[in-house]
Amino acid sequence: QVQLQQWGAGLLRPSETLSLTCAVYGGSFSGHYWNWIRQSPGKGLEWIGEINSSGMTRYNPSLTSRVTISVYTSKNQFSLNLTSVTAADTAVYYCARANFEYSSSSDYWGQGTLVTVSS
């Protein structure tokens, strides 16, 4: 059974850097891409970006200047850094597995981390 467990700071000041980490338990880590997706309060989902075990990344064009996704293959972990945050970055952030068997749709998700940006 695949499980994703995520953690990171939940309260940030404007201009700080958001940092989250996601650990993957079970299943193959190297055989998939790994997503970060966020959901602003009362709003829809937004794809942030993805990474594979080799470190190849793909980012949402609207966030690419502020986003870095990194992978730590030996630990089966990957992380998200989002710089210069503002109130607009307040959201629940999810990590998820992009399964090639499902054409890279996300079939396993972390529990979500609420990140609030406030002065």
Add this chain to the structure above:
Amino acid sequence: QSALTQPRSVSGSPGQSVTISCTGTSSDVGGYKYVSWYQQHPGKAPKLMIYDVSQRPSGVPDRFSGSKSGNTASLTISGLQADDEADYYCSSYAGSYSWVFGGGTELTVL
């Protein structure tokens, strides 16, 4: 890259069928077969219900079906059950290795 357009809410009675639409452009929904649908209950992470427009992952009931015509994809839920009450999101490949989601539809089972 704009969000896909979904109705804010739909409703139906137990046993009935409902359809949720997801409208994009020829650069996303209309251009690829990679449309997915997710179900999200309050306070929970989304759950994959449909991928590749009409395919169901293992474990998803066949009451859930998907289709696409032009730039609009649709999710149909037949034989509505109380537990189907949730938010539903569509997603599409948008080219250049990027993905876009819809704004979500709240399904109420009357």
